[in-house]
Amino acid sequence: MNTELPAGWTIELVRAVSGDRTATPISPDRPVSIADGTLGGDRTVLRPDLVLAFGMLCLVREADEWYMGSLNDDGSVICWAGYGHNLVEALRGL
Numbered sequence: 164m165n166t167e168l169p170a171g172w173t174i175e176l177v178r179a180v181s182g183d184r185t186a187t188p189i190s191p192d193r194p195v196s197i198a199d200g201t202l203g204g205d206r207t208v209l210r211p212d213l214v215l216a217f218g219m220l221c222l223v224r225e226a227d228e229w230y231m232g233s234l235n236d237d238g239s240v241i242c243w244a245g246y247g248h249n250l251v252e253a254l255r256g257l
Contacts, residue, residue, distance in 0.1 A: 168213070169250060181254040183217045190214070194239040195223055197230055206241070214240065222253050229253040 168177065168188075178186045191214045196206035213224040221240050223230045229250055232242030246253035 172250070177215060177254065180251060181217060181257050183257065186215055186217050188213065189216045189221075189234075191223075195225075195232070195242065196240075197232070197242040197245070209242065217257055220257055222250075222257075231256060 168174070174186065174188065178184050191211040193214070195209040195211050195214070197209055199205050199207070209223060209225045209230065211223040211225045215222045216234060219234050221232050221234050221242075223232060223240060223242055227248055229246040229248070230242035231244040231246065231253060232240045234240055244256065246256065
């Protein structure tokens with residue numbers, strides 16, 4: 164499991180690009196899923212190796228793919244958007 168930021172990235176750079184000075188890595192050891200886009204629809208379980216928290220929003224990395232989601236009160240994350248391999252696009256999407 165790779166819990167490191169991508170090559171060339173630091174948490175300070177993540178904060179600068181996202182505009183969120185509170186951005187921080189959090190444990191990926193939590194329930195994470197992506198919704199299928201329908202109300203009450205199925206969810207696919209993700210097994211992330213990195214989760215970055217931006218308040219109640221998160222960016223989740225699984226297999227070098229980035230997903231955006233919300234951090235729930237119970238610590239779980241439900242994602243609703245994918246950004247492929249593009250961390251910059253995902254950060255700007257916050």
